[in-house]
Amino acid sequence: MTDTLSFNQEISNLLYAAEGEPLQTCIQCGTCSGTCPVAPFMDYSPRQIIALINAGNKEAVLESNTFWYCASCYHCTVRCPQEINITELMYALKRYSIWKSQHQEGLIGPTFSEAFVKMIVRGGRSFEPILAPSYIFSFNLRELLTEVTGATELLLKGRLPILPARIKRLENFKRMIGRIIPMGGLE
Amino acid sequence: MKEYAYFPGCSLEKMAVSYHQSTLETTKKLGIKLKELEDWNCCGATTYFYIDELLAYTLCARNLAIAEKTGLDVVAPCSACYKNMFFTAAHLKTDADLAEHVNFALEEDNLQYNGGVNVKHLIEVFAHDLTPEEIKSKVTHPLEGVRVAPYYGCQIVRPQKGKEDVEQPQFFEGILEAIGATPVNYPLKMRCCGGSLIISSRTAALTMVRNLLKSAVDSQAQVIATACPMCQVNLEVYQQQVNLEFGTDFNFPVMYFTQLIGLAFGIPPKKLGIGKEFVAVLPSLVPAGKK
Amino acid sequence: MSDKPETKQFEPTIIGFTCNWCSYRAADMAGTARMKYAPNVRLIRLMCSGRLDPMFVFKAFAGGADAVLISGCHPGDCHYINQNYKAMRRFQLMKRVLAQLGIEPARLKLLWASAAEGAIFASEITKFVEEVRALGPLNFNATGFENQPKVEHKEVPA
């Protein structure tokens, strides 16, 4: 049965059950896209993404930057007249994209997310200096430099830690995560 | 005396240490005891949910389980931490299946979560658990004539958590009025700052920051007050980047609401972490401080 | 039973009482809207849930029903002003009596459904059937109490 799932169903299954209304109830009114502060930067507006999902156009959805540009501000979600949780949909698309290892080339989001989660899995807390170089190195020099300028100043103001933060019961913590996902996947 | 379990979150350890300091100082003055959670872990911001939903809920549940042992409501000063913990708690309460999976993982750290924790944002403690009179009674240096733009950002009120107004809430204004400041009508107060995009989608985030700063300037505010470390860093630290990108000349102070309360309470600026900011805050507050 | 196909799961028989004005019309509405629910409930139409004589409920259990559903208009919406409140009180009493007879009180359900609530009517029936299925067949027969396990007589708080 699993191989007969449509793209729409696959995505719906990735939504938490309480997130309510399935995507096919979308009336394409555009409230989400009119509200979204990032919409002008997206390849497709959130409304168009829902239309593409409902049309089964998986390639166009996965190759778009839309869900990686979602700022998780939930403004669309509180306004949607059909009570679709669009923000959770964007999360689901990110998970789907990472799961299928398919995303638009040149996006920072996917690599950054993995780096960030790996860091937390290793230490239990987030630590900005480790983080910044580990993802920025693979991108362009200009962004690295601007980031470093800011970082140096933060460091001088005492707002960046020198050593990575770790929680005390780290071994338990790692085993706990092991019960959810295979550690090999993220370590 | 009011007592809460306190989940500072990673940002408050260093990046937003002044938020942490001012929170501790102001609550102490108000007779509120904050008990930091023992060995808490990162809430994952929004990023956990990009990778694995169950993992995200489990990591938040670990903090909730630790908080449950204290028997207190847990308070988070960061909006992202608050939103994650709030919805994790809500889902674990209604979804027995999810709770079972999560508790299975928590066993490894000898923890169990039974659904008994209320999650609050720090600003809710000031806005709802304290009366304006309680705040007013500690004010020694009212911020008279200081025009403050209250910046709610996104995740304090969104998605909807109770019956509160998600479009035009007024509780932040209430706190500012209690310390004598003038809250300005500021049309973008509910707009997202793009905090979670600053690394991954830089131009988009900087545009959002610029729009917010312009709106604050247009409303003739002197300072933006925030209740979230992500918003503060984004709006303040990235002002230079905004100026570079758009040729603007913003030099606009962005402070934590607890710092403003601290100043009104007459707490020495240094104790409130003032001095660690990129844009000097004191000049605009000097007239108020002297009164 | 010979004329039924071999079923893996227990199919309870439930007798349902509805009033003529709200809950029977909710059943009608579930029908007109083609909402699907479990086929285990057989309905009896009364004019009002206030007409429900407790005798009917005990008779149903004695006759082989595994559970009984009582449904009426929402409190405050009774076609006869407030007779459904009487049904509500009788319902509480009947649950106590059932407990004393050694029948799980959960086998008796009260459901308010307005004429517009076909969907609620349907989903509540399916839910109730599941609950009764979990309880298993009613181990009680019409010939008397001889075969019954000894019932501990517990004081039921008023």
Added chain:
Amino acid sequence: MEKKEKIGVYVCHCGTNIAGVVNVGEVSTWAAENLKDQGVVIARDYKFMCSSLGQELIQKDIKELGLTRVVVAACSPHLHEATFRNACKGADLNPYLCELVSIREQSSWVHTDKVAATEKAKALISGGVSRVVHHEALEPLHVPIHPATLVVGGGIAGIQAAIEIADAGFQVYLVEREPSIGGHMAQFDKTFTTLDCSACILTPKMVQAGNHPNITLLTYSEVEKVDGYVGNFVVSIRKRARSVNEKDCTGCGICWEKCPKKVVDNVYEVGMGTRKAVYVPFPQAVPKYPVIDRENCTYYIKGTCKACEKFCPTNAINFAQEDEILNIEVGNVILATGYDAFDAHRITQYGYGRLANVFTSLEFERLSNAAGPTGGNIVMRDGKTTPKVVGIVHCVGSRDKNYNEYCSAICCMQSLKFAHLVHERTGAEVYNFYIDIRTPAKGYEEFYHRLLEEGTHFVRGKVAEISDAVRLPGEEGKLIIQVEDTLTGNQLRVPVDMAILSAGLEPRADAKEVAKKFGISCSADGWLIERHPKLDPVSTVTEGIYIAGCVQGPKDIPASVVQGAAAAARILGKIQQKEVLLEPVRASVNQDQCSGCRICNNVCPFNAILFHEDTMVSEVNPALCQGCGTCVAACPAGAISGTGFSNLQILSQIDGLLMLNIPRKEAVV
């Protein structure tokens, strides 16, 4: 049993509605074989039992086989019970000896498992057969119908209904809460699509209703209590004190001219204008008598003033007047209480109440009305500036699960009308922001095309927000409407001078109480429910209570008028019949068994049970009894029985329903 009944069982296919799921052949064969002991002598199945051929089948069997009871397994008794009873009656069998078993609504339509549905159908028929044995031959109760009618609500639907009935020669009481009839239509400027002036077409009807010898106008009045049943309702009406003697007042207007107290008019002028403390809501008001608004009148607040009294040429002012309670008898009732406009404050992101130049549709109606506060000048909130760009927002409070899920039906046309008026009177650029344009009536689509030709901009997208957050050049001092143009996928910021929110329609705030008062039901969102959504749209499940206009759901003026007239026609038909037949479902006390405990006296909600002190027994008054059966269930002596729903009937039905289960039970034990 002394006498063996002869029962016929008829299983309907209802085309494939039943036969598609329930094996009807198997069911009828089973009934013929297994229900013999109960008295079944014949069981048949037929394609459409309700057709004339189906009914003849029953009648033939009654005559030829001497059937004494009939069970029809078909649809819900609420649909066809009357049909089959009449069929029995046609063959000289008492109609109450027929039982209808619902195997469509309760089996074939709600189950998918064919075996289970067939088994359930058998059980239901078995129950029906066991029950019908104990049916008694009954006669319906004949109740005379009072020829007067009560119409509640004096908007266009209520006015239309009242005039129709009155013209036919019967008495009508028209009750209206406000001081004048007219309703929302009296507030409008123009009506779509013909753009007739609303007052020009409404005023003559108001006058006609006001002057009609058969219409008793009760304005500034409300229904307090309703008793009785179809044909014989007794209604208490509170006629609030106007503080003006109607028989003396000439409506000359001197009182409101002289009254020194100005009050913001939140009803008729929706806060856009003022009236006096003594006032008629608008110049064409019917009746012409003013009312004194006691909450705002200086005399009632401070005890002095009385300017109106001093100047009144006919001494009609009466400060001491008190509310009056009128008790009237009517045979039928029409509820035409209308709608409330959606409160636009609730959508905070649209800025209504916060941003000055955001208007609601009713405000715009007053703004564009020549008799309104600006004399028909479409100007901004400052009262003088003509807008250069106007944005009209559709679907405000409609088609949105956060507010109302339904479509309000009138907003598209209303918005198009506004766009036309703005364009015509100001020459301003007009934007319509819509999700879908819905113009499904005569001439409506053509009106839309006219607007397209006029050059109105149509942007397909639900407006996300309206703000004063100015960002780009050219936006200073404007309202910014933020929306996605969903046809191009672009996020737009449209700067406008004025935004009009085309607010949807909502049930009256007290719709639920009104429904309860009249014994009918509301849907979950608060609209009153008609008996059948397609085939019986103006009557309700309570005999004698009819609904018309927006109280039943959002609709425009033509549709409201149609419903008012339809409800009137239905009632005129009833009045012509002079009497109504009622179900003989009544309780009665067997005086030999009555112990005189009086428990039944108190449970009866209609006070229909009398206690005879002399004989120490209770008796049911059949004229008051409504047949709920609560007393039957409550009687500890079993002395009360209810016709149609006796203990014997129900207990037998339980036996019948469970007949199939007994073998399984034995297997379990």
